[in-house]
Amino acid sequence: MDGLLNFLAFDDNDADVASLVIQLWLRRKSPLQVWLKEKRRTLQRILRNTRIGMLNFIQQTLPRYPDIQFFENFRMSRTTFQDILTEFGESVDVRHRGEHNEVPFSLKFLVTIWWLGNQETFRQIADRFGTTRGNAHHIVKTTLIVIGERAVDYIKWPTGAEMEEVVSKHTFPNTIGMIDTTDILIKQPLRHLAAYTNRKSTTSVKIQGVCDSRKCFLDISAGWPGSMHDARIYGMSSLSGAINEKLAGTNFYMLGDSAYPLSARLMKPYRNGGFLNQAQINYNHQHSQQRSTIECTFALLKGKWRKLKYLDVTNLSIIPHILVAACVLHNYVVDVEGDEWYDDDFDNNSDDEFQFNANESDEDEEDGATALRNRIAASL
Incomplete structure (x- = not known):
């Protein structure tokens, strides 16, 4: 540090200021930290868009489904669907921590049931629900695991x-x-x-x-x-x-x-x-x-x-x-x-x-x- 101060030719009176400047310079963010911060911001933006896309599907498209069409695509009646949301929702939400916690369980469950009840790819699922393939895959995987953990309550x-x-x-x-x-x-x-x-x-x-x-x-x-x-x-x-x-x-x-x-x-x-x-x-x-x-x-x-x-x-x-x-x-x-x-x-x-x-x-x-x-x- 003394050698660097001498090289920069700071006066003794300015030594404390120079030391502070150098410490701040040494603690600057690395390119990796900047990249991670940008990725985090991008992910948060995607999750917000995911939630908006799913809400649009639920609020605008699903209400127009006749009962038989809802049954064909979700493999159960609307009443049963709501009952399962009530039955599973609280316990599943507790376990879904982390970045995807911004997406409510009702939307996760909707995506999972659609995936399980149809033969669409994750690319098609992502396009339908306004999200990315990675998000759709993560939502389906984690939701299926948590539902399976309730097997002792339903397969007895x-x-x-x-x-x-x-x-x-x-x-x-x-x-x-x-x-x-x-x-x-x-x-x-x-x-x-x-x-x-x-x-x-x-x-x-x-x-x-x-x-x-x-x-x-x-x-x-x-x-x-x-x-x-x-x-x-x-x-x-x-x-x-x-x-x-x-x-x-x-x-x-x-x-x-x-x-x-x-x-x-x-x-x-x-x-x-x-x-x-x-x-x-x-x-x-x-x-x-x-x-x-x-x-x-x-x-x-x-x-x-x-x-x-x-x-x-x-x-x-x-x-x-x-x-x-x-x-x-x-x-x-x-x-x-x-x-x-x-x-x-x-x-x-x-x-x-x-x-x-x-x-x-x-x-x-x-x-x-x-x-x-x-x-x-x-x-x-």
Whole structure:
């Protein structure tokens, strides 16, 4: 510092002033700091424009939607939409901190539902709602994660008297629910391609679900690679280890297809080699009729949230969050509105029902399960 003062030829009386000038010069903002400040200002301007663009869509466009058009695009009625906003709004707003907190949850939820219920790209979403692709992606991602965190409140295994009520609504005796998996087609991943390539040579992830007669999910396990066998998914899921505890003190069981191992808690059909007796044929028929509910449930899930027909997602870690959030919203809407709803491209055909011979489980059957199945068949 003294050398610099001498170089600048300041008098002794001006030394304090010179020292202050030099300190201010040394503390000047670097080009990086200036750039960050400008980026921050730009982001704030974008967020303000985002809010304005979304408000314009809500205030000017949405009110002109007839009820059926609102239903087709948001996959639920206006009343249900408002109920969900009331149900989720407060808890979600608390978690959405940071730069995007300027956008209210009602607008975030609107963007997320539109993305999930349609097959539009983020570029199209951004254009529709007057924002950027990055903002739209961030809003959808964070909102889906937070909705998925409410799964414990909406995807619940029945207990006590609830189990009796669930079982009473099934036509197959002592059935607590129907179990199956379905494939969700995804963009070809950059890594572990073989693991995600299913038996149809397409890339997918699998979601295992157990549903009741209302087509509501009682349990889900999402994000398994498409090449995994249904029985292996079940064996590795938390449900496999907890099913005996969940059904303790009852004679209830789930219904699954031939891909699953036979056990006292999971009844599957007889393998049809052409030598079944009439009781076994009747058992298979009634079993298939009841078990088809889970196939209809998956078809309903994909038909309502059409983004699940193909997920153009590069980050595989976000896919389970998408699937869980979709199932949470599915249960909420079905519980309020039922499973009767209009969809212009609803498809009730499930590819999974044709897996009996291809995916026949080779695992050992649980002791006593065969005798139990024979008793059930004889009683029908």
